[in-house]
Amino acid sequence: MGTILPTTRSTLPLDRVITNHLPPSETDANRKLKVHRKSRxxxxxxxxxxxxxxxxxxRCKKCTTFGVFCNYDGQYSDLQLSVSGAANIETLQILPHSLKQTIPSPVAPLSRIRSTGSLESRKAIYDFREQDLELLNKFQTRTVYTITTEKNLQFYQKETIKLAYSHPFLMHAILSLTLMHDRYLSAAPNAKLSTTEAFHWYQGIAMFNSKLKGTIDSSEGDAVYATAACLGVIAFFYIExxxxEEAWPLKPPSSLDLNWLSLSEGKKEVAKVSGLGGGKSFFPTLLPFENMKPNPSSPIVPGLEALPFEFVQLCGFDASSTDYNNPYYAVALSLAKVLNSDCMLTTILGFLCFTMRMLPEYKQLLKRKDPCALLLLAYWFAKMCQHPHWWIIGRAxxxxxxxxIYLQRYHGAETDILKLLQFPRMMCSTVV
Structure with missing residues (x-):
């Protein structure tokens, strides 16, 4: 047990010992108390x-330095970013380093994002907040690495943020996507969609649709395409x-069934209407999957033998099969290239290629719940369960x-289908 020393002058700090020995008058003269004026x-x-x-x-100096409008009179909302002159340059000092490199100089951050709802006459104002700057930093330093490849990274990490500051529909899409990634990484990844996530998602879609209905300038092509990419990731990630039994194809039919397929097809149309490929866009050299076209004269590649033989029988493949004469061919070809791969990057890139290259005929077969089309999709989902990726794994x-379950229930009498179901059933059911 330790010894507790008595509180004597010898144990007090030296300056207090000396002060206690001074006469009262000298003590008062040396002790100058600073009066602090409290103000509310x-x-x-x-x-x-x-x-x-x-x-x-x-405007107080603190707000000027921080780059926001003072709200003495309630004219401005809390932490509303300033867009005037020197404040913009000063704002740069408080941003994360990665954002400093991408925001144009002089900085012109959004003080307000005007959002359009379902009715043109119904408009709302969204005040850009300090938390949104934090989300943009998370998008650049974390989320962006999960939605693109190293080749595309430079664009998504820098150019996309610049575009978002002048295209609110892209800003809303980025904020919603980053919030969803945050939720996935949280202690409760399976929690419901938050109000803030839903708000940004809805506003992004509403404003994006409004933009697509109007005229798209050639300078807006990259912003439009980047928004389509972000919304595509969000749609695939979000599953109710x-x-x-509550998932497609078991659940009752709905207009939202396979909505992620519609968005993948929509990206191609967006690329056309937004003028991508005219030489001024970042995307033609960054998105190799868009430029892949079927070759009707090419034979079956050796890698197709990686598929179980039952697929050859069910899908009717032979040496003359091509994208043009067999709707399953392109999907099977992309699947065969990754089926025996243990590389996560190769698998994910293959999956992105698969979603981008699906022909309309194959999509129609999926919607009709054709067993061969369902089996090919199930194998892709099984591969993605083998290499879990945050925005893919939940739906997969x-x-x-x-x-x-659907194929077992409605095609259980077909031996080839039952045999092919073993791999996807095992892989998809092991994911918690």
Whole structure:
């Protein structure tokens, strides 16, 4: 047990010992107390940030340095970014380093994003917040690495943010996507869609649709395409089903069935109407899958033998099969290239290629729940369960199990189908 020393002058700090020995008059003369004037008249932003406001009007120095409008009179909302002159340059000092490199100089951040709802006459104002800057930094330093390849990274990491500041539909899409990634990485990844996620997602889609209905300038092509890419990832990630019975193809038919397929097809149309490929876009050299075209004269590649023989029989493949005469061929070809691969990157790239190259005929077969089309999709989902990726794994596991149950239930008498179901059933059911 330690010894507790008595509180004597010898144990007090040296300056206190000396002070206690001075006469009262000398003590009072040396002790100059600084009087602090307390004020509650500071601006709301400083109170919110818990910093001392110098109360200069119309703008205090703290808000000027931070790059926001003072809200003494309530004219501006909390932490509304300033878009005037020097404040823009000063704002740059408080941004993360990665954002400093991408925001144009002089900085012109959005102080407000005007959003259009379902009715043109119904409009709302969204105030850009400090938290949104944090989300943009997360998008650049984390989320962007999960939605593109190293070849595309430079564009998504830098150019996309620049475009988002002048194209609100892209800004909303990025914020929603990053919030969803945040939720996936949280302690409750299976939580419901938050109000903020839903807000940005809805506004992004509403404004994007409004843009597509109008005239798209050639300078807007990259922003439009980047928005389509982000919304495509969001649509694939978001799945309401909690059990396989609630997932497609088991659930009752809905207009939202296979909506991620529609978005993948929509990206191609967006590329056409937005003028991509005219030499001024970042995308023609960054998206190799878009430039892949079927070769009707090419024979079956050796890798197609990687597929189980039952696929050859069910899908009717032979040496003359091409994209033009067999709707399953392109899907089977892309699947065969990754089926025996243990490389996560190769698998994910193959999956992206698969979603981009699906022919309309194959999509129609999926919608009709054709067994061969369902089996090929189930195998793709099984491969993605083998290499889990945050925005793919949820749908791959849930709809993969649902496809297996559907085929077992309605095609259980067919021996080849039952045999082919073993691999997807095993892979999709092992994901928690």
């Amino acid at each position: 008249r500071g601006c709301g932003n400083c109170k919110l940030r818990r910093v001392k406001c110098d109360e200069s009007k119309p 089903a909690k059990t396989p 596991a849930m709809e993969g199990q649902a496809i297996c």
